[in-house]
Amino acid sequence: MAGDDAAGEASVSRYLPFFGREREEGFDERRERPGAALLAAAAATAAILFFIIIFVALNGWRAVSEIGAVEFLTGFDWIPSEGAYGALSLITGTALVTGGAILFALPAGLGVAIYMNDVASPRVRNILKPACELLAGIPSVVFGFIGMMFLIPLMLDLFPDQLSYGSSWLAGSVVLGIMTLPTIISVSQDSLAAVPRSYREASMALGATKWHTTRNVLLKSAVSGIAAAAMLGVGRALGETMAVMMVTGNTALVPEPLWNVFSTVRTLTSNIALEMSEVSFGSLHFSALFFTALILMAMVVAVNIASKKIVKRTKAKMTGDLRSGRLSAMAAAAARPVAPYFGIVSEAAMALAAFGFAYMMLSLVAGAGASAAAAGALAALFLLRKRLSRMIGAGMTQKAVYASLWATVALVVAVLAAIVGIIVFKGLPALSPEFLFDAPLSSGRAGGIGPAIVGTLELMAGTAAIGVPLGVLCGIYLAKYAGDGRFAGTLRQAIDILNGTPAIIFGLFGMSVMVIWLGMGYTLIGGCVTLALMIMPTIVKTTEEAVRAVPADLTEASMALGASKKQTIDKVVVPAAMGGIITGMILGIGRSMGEAAPIMFTAAVAFKAVAGVSVMEPVMALPYHLYYLATEVPGSATMQYGTALVLLIIAGTLFAAASYARHRYGRFASG
Amino acid sequence: MEMEFEENIMEADGLDVWYGKKQALFGVDIPIKKNRITALIGPSGCGKSTLIRTFNRMNDLVDGCRTEGTVMFNGKDVFAKGADVLELRKKVGMVFQRPNPFPMTIRHNIEYGPKVHGVTDKAKLGEIVEESLRKAALWDEVKDRLDTSALGLSGGQQQRLCIARALSVDPEVILMDEPTASLDPLATAKIEELATELKKSYTVVAVTHNMQQAARISDYTGFMYLGRLEEFGKTEDVFKSPKSELTERYVSGRFG
Structure with missing residues (x-):
């Protein structure tokens, strides 16, 4: 017994030095203040950060006041040597390259995320996840370099009639798309994994296939997280400089026609990098560059805030804090008179959009007739997808879908392996x-x-x-x-x-x-x-x-x-x-x-x-x-x-x- | 020996289940009588949930889970090669420990199952929604708010919604995995009442931690211990004159 007591005392006293510092009388942690180092660091960080923002804003402001925001934002001509500061061509360039990148990074990234969540065994998942993170860690210049060495020659081979230099919006979007993949994969995989397991069980216990469950329960629950993933991808793509600069050709022109993915473009970021060294401090050109920086920051901030809001909303929805029903119920009530046709109308709209997009892209490389036929076939396939899936049955549909997801994963892994492999293979001799x-x-x-x-x-x-x-x-x-x-x-x-x-x-x-x-x-x-x-x-x-x-x-x-x-x-x-x-x-x-x-x-x-x-x-x-x-x-x-x-x-x-x-x-x- | 004359809708025979290298069930033989409530009791980790999850093959979803032995449902082995697991799960529904309605409207929660199995007619779906909710004794409480989120319901209502959802695909057996574990006493009473009502048209298998609950609602009781079915019989017999000493000690509250 005595021994027990002694042991008890010893263990308490072991911790005494831990708390042994003298304290003032009537100690109250509610009034406890942080230490000087902490405060100083926080104050310094805050001061620096605010200084950066104010510095950029003030410098940019001069350009606005002299050139005028309207002229700046709507003018097409960016020719600083002639005093023309129309940033619209740059803004368009940024939007097009980013949009193009997301257009294939999102489906591919989501496909990989679904594959990792649904199909991959724990072992495969443990390989894919670090592979994605590794992809995220490859420096931007390396992507640009690989783009210059491989993508551009490849594109010149594929589209000899459309491309004159190889550098193009399309090349920029492909490179950027690969670079945004890790963000999109990891954020959407996280949001899929965050869907409670019980939803999946409930659905499968009713006799639904895994894919049906993913499509109708998981993706619906995770839709906001996936939207956030897309936005974070956009944010990443908007700010990319080096890789884009190395493959897009950097001409400050709006493509003609607007969807001509083979034309060269210049983004806001490339423009800053290209002109920064030529400007003199305090000149109008200098200030104009800061204003384009402001535009970029505004774009990124808007995208980030939107994705944050979405994530917050999803959390509230998942926990039931948010009566998500209210708004959608109101919408449903308003749509009730047209409800029977709503499905048909939205299907038709989506098919039309698919047709239009496919036609635009195809007409760049093929004749109008062939493009229309191919785009029409695509739209028809889209319209018939449900009937098709019913025809082949739930099990076969799942097999087909998972096979295509597997192909997507294989492609992404192959691209990563190719990038690393080429550099290792060709770099080792050096x-x-x-x-x-x-x-x-x-x-x-x-x-x-x-x-x-x-x-x-x-x-x-x-x-x-x-x-x-x-x-x-x-x-x-x-x-x-x-x-x-x-x-x-x-x-x-x-x-x-x-x-x-x-x-x-x-x-x-x-x-x-x-x-x-x-x-x-x-x-x-x-x-x-x-x-x-x-x-x-x-x-x-x-x-x-x-x-x-x-x-x-x-x-x-x-x-x-x-x-x-x-x-x-x-x-x-x-x-x-x-x-x-x-x-x-x-x-x-x-x-x-x-x-x-x-x-x-x-x-x-x-x-x-x-x-x-x-x-x-x-x-x-x-x-x-x-x-x-x-x-x-x-x-x-x-x-x-x-x-x-x-x-x-x-x-x-x-x-x-x-x-x-x-x-x-x-x-x-x-x- | 009245039980001999009641029809077995399901029957497990020599059932062994492994999770990886750990064996969770050891040669379990158990009959499930049609239109009766069978309760499975036993201390935590004894394999009750594992057992009912073999009845609708939900264990297939667990990585590294392996099953040997047979589970007969309407005379067919559910683990036989080529057996349709989707059809099995349609016929053997499940209600989970925690209410797990989908984050959708009440209506969509019920329509989900029939849609999975190919019902597209709106009028038919409407009928199913009403009928299922009525059977789950929830219709009167929610009929005016079918298009609001199911997550706005109370815990007890959510669990009855989950029962309604299970009923929507017209099952024959309903597996309940501790359906009242997360509910308050009033909501629990409602679910118990509902289970008793359901056995007129369905067969119910319920896992429960609560021995009084098993005694109150079930016709048959299986007592499980360390992955074995220690005792099975009429609830009255299991509770009043158990054959095994272990069962006797458990039902009298001396361990577990």
């Missing part, structure tokens, strides 16, 4: 000690990429050193201290805006402030700051989410032992959230590593004999080097593949590190 350590010779056709590797590692380290502490502390502050007040609300909004902000806008900001305004020129530190700003919002968000995901019971258990809020956060909450925080951090650094857009006008130069250590000197960097070789240096193919391979290896290493962190810290890891 790898040698000289290649890895020496400086480039004859504009990069020979020699090595040593300075670029070192530069990229330096950029990663600097970015992490600046972005991670600020981001993580700010995230903890937001999750645990900020509450829901006005300041926290505004800060969260600022973070949301910057989280979706395209990389090139950070580049524009970094160049104007540091390179020109502060007169620093291209510097390592300028690149690090720019990249850190770019990944900070992501790190803040993932940290906040990871901290919030720690179950309340853990916090309560600690507080119930008499620990203060700060002690609880330091000793219980943050360690529990570590997996999520570290994963977010690594993914953020990985993203910054592969981006060329933010550094191409702040830090990166095409050539440097030796890697420096001074933060005030410019650096070489892998993504920019690859872009430079691919667009400016003919005859450097082997070097390009080698550089792409090194980029992939670094991206893969970071990805592996993130996976390890997630498994190592396990339970509450998010992302």
